[in-house]
Amino acid sequence: MKLLFTRQALSIQVHPGDAYARTMGEPHGKTEAWYILSAEPDSAIAAGLKQELTPEALRAAIEDGSIADLVAWHPVRAGQAIFIPAGTIHAIGPGLVLAEIQQRSDVTFRLFDYGRKRELHVDAGVAVAEAGPMAPAEAPRSLGDSRTLLVANPYFVLERVELAPDATRVLNASQETWMLGLSGDASLGSTDISVGEAAFLDQERCTIHAGHAGLRALVAYLGPEPRRDLLRIPDQTRVDPSAEQPRGASISQPRGSAPAPSRIAENTL
Numbered sequence: 001m002k003l004l005f006t007r008q009a010l011s012i013q014v015h016p017g018d019a020y021a022r023t024m025g026e027p028h029g030k031t032e033a034w035y036i037l038s039a040e041p042d043s044a045i046a047a048g049l050k051q052e053l054t055p056e057a058l059r060a061a062i063e064d065g066s067i068a069d070l071v072a073w074h075p076v077r078a079g080q081a082i083f084i085p086a087g088t089i090h091a092i093g094p095g096l097v098l099a100e101i102q103q104r105s106d107v108t109f110r111l112f113d114y115g116r117k118r119e120l121h122v123d124a125g126v127a128v129a130e131a132g133p134m135a136p137a138e139a140p141r142s143l144g145d146s147r148t149l150l151v152a153n154p155y156f157v158l159e160r161v162e163l164a165p166d167a168t169r170v171l172n173a174s175q176e177t178w179m180l181g182l183s184g185d186a187s188l189g190s191t192d193i194s195v196g197e198a199a200f201l202d203q204e205r206c207t208i209h210a211g212h213a214g215l216r217a218l219v220a221y222l223g224p225e226p227r228r229d230l231l232r233i234p235d236q237t238r239v240d241p242s243a244e245q246p247r248g249a250s251i252s253q254p255r256g257s258a259p260a261p262s263r264i265a266e267n268t269l
Contacts, residue, residue, distance in 0.1 A: 001178045001198060001220065002100040003037075010092045012046065012071055012112035016128040017086035021107055029086045032102035033151045033158050035218055036080045037182070040095030045082060046071040047090045048134030058131040062111050062122050072133060081150035081158065083137060087130040099180055101220045103155050143226055145169075145233075154224045161217050161231065163210040169231040171208045173201035177221040186215040193217065207234065 004010075015030035034045065050072050053061065061067040071089060076082070076096070084090050089111065092098070109121035109128065141149045143159065146167075151158040161179075163169065163186065171177075171188070178200055185194035189206030193199050193215070208215075208231075221227065 001180065002102070003196075004034075004092065004096070004098050004100055006092050006094050006096045008094050009114055011110045011114070011116070011118070012067060012089065012091040013108050013110050014089050014125050014129045015084075015086050015105070016107055016109070016124070020124075020128050021105065024107065026105060026107055028103045028105040030103050030105040030107055031086045031153060031155050032084045032100055033156075034082045034084065034092075035099045035101070035150070035158070035160075036076050036078050036082075037097040037099060038078050039076050039097075042075070043095040044073045044075050044093045045091065045096070046073050046093070047082060047084060047088055048072050048130075049089060049132055052132040055126050055131070058129060059122060059126050062120060062125060065112060067112050068114075081140065083151045083153070085130075085153070087128055088134060089129050089131070099218060101151075101156055101158050101178070101218075145231055147226075147231065149226055152223060152226060156220055156223050157226050159219045159226065159230070161215070161219050163208070163215045165210060165212050165214045167210045167214070168234055169208050170234055171201070171204075171206055171231060172227070172229050173204045173206075173221070174227075175202065175222045177201045177204075177219065180218040182216040182218060184213040184215040185211040186217075187211075 015032070017029040019029075021027070021029040049070050051070070053070070058067070061070055071091060073093070109125040110118060111120060111125045113120065143149050146162045146164070148160045149157070150160055178198060179188070179193060180198045181193045181195050183195055185192065187209045188199055189204070191199065219230070
């Protein structure tokens with residue numbers, strides 16, 4: 001999980017899938033999703049191209065810079081999720097704060113950089129890019145019990161969770177799970193979570209109790225399918241004192257020492 005803050009347009013780029021990444025000695029490609037936390041008026045992201053291009057035409061567009069006119073820009077608003085599969089040509093415009101959930105990889109092929117004189121990765125970019133319009137996005141879907149499915153793919157699932165004031169649930173994080181506070185606050189086992197704070201859990205089960213303003217949060221975990229037992233009402237779950245303690249490879253640390261999502265400035269992308 002990363003938090004991105006953009007004051008200027010980021011480079012037009014593309015990430016490889018798993019198969020190509022492994023030819024480079026990397027364990028993973030990079031499929032990702034963005035959740036818009038705030039957006040200035042007229043903010044936009046680019047995803048896909050306006051039209052299909054042959055590999056030869058894509059190469060020419062990268063080399064002469066005309067790819068900047070071929071990417072498809074989409075207006076965005078706070079609360080919107082965007083799925084960016086590996087191979088999607090994409091960029092992030094200025095005036096945005098967003099959370100990025102991704103495969104654990106930083107492999108990026110830059111195709112256009114707005115005159116910033118950094119290296120472009122023409123051959124690799126052409127090799128991995130899906131040079132055409134992006135497929136239509138699936139609409140968010142209610143999963144019941146305060147859960148909304150935003151993105152699901154073989155690599156991760158992203159949900160938005162909304163708990164009413166003073167509501168209590170048991171969070172079952174049987175595998176790598178991230179939570180990012182969007183509004184309100186809650187106690188999460190022995191720690192707390194509020195706006196902009198993140199928690200990482202793995203092989204844990206803990207009680208989450210929303211504060212007086214409730215809690216709205218993102219929750220991301222390994223795919224491919226939504227977990228039916230992610231949240232349970234306490235009287236439907238057998239909870240004992242050991243359930244509040246980390247198990248296995250878990251990380252659950254006191255407030256202020258939990259690993260925070262990376263904060264990435266635009267000049268690195």
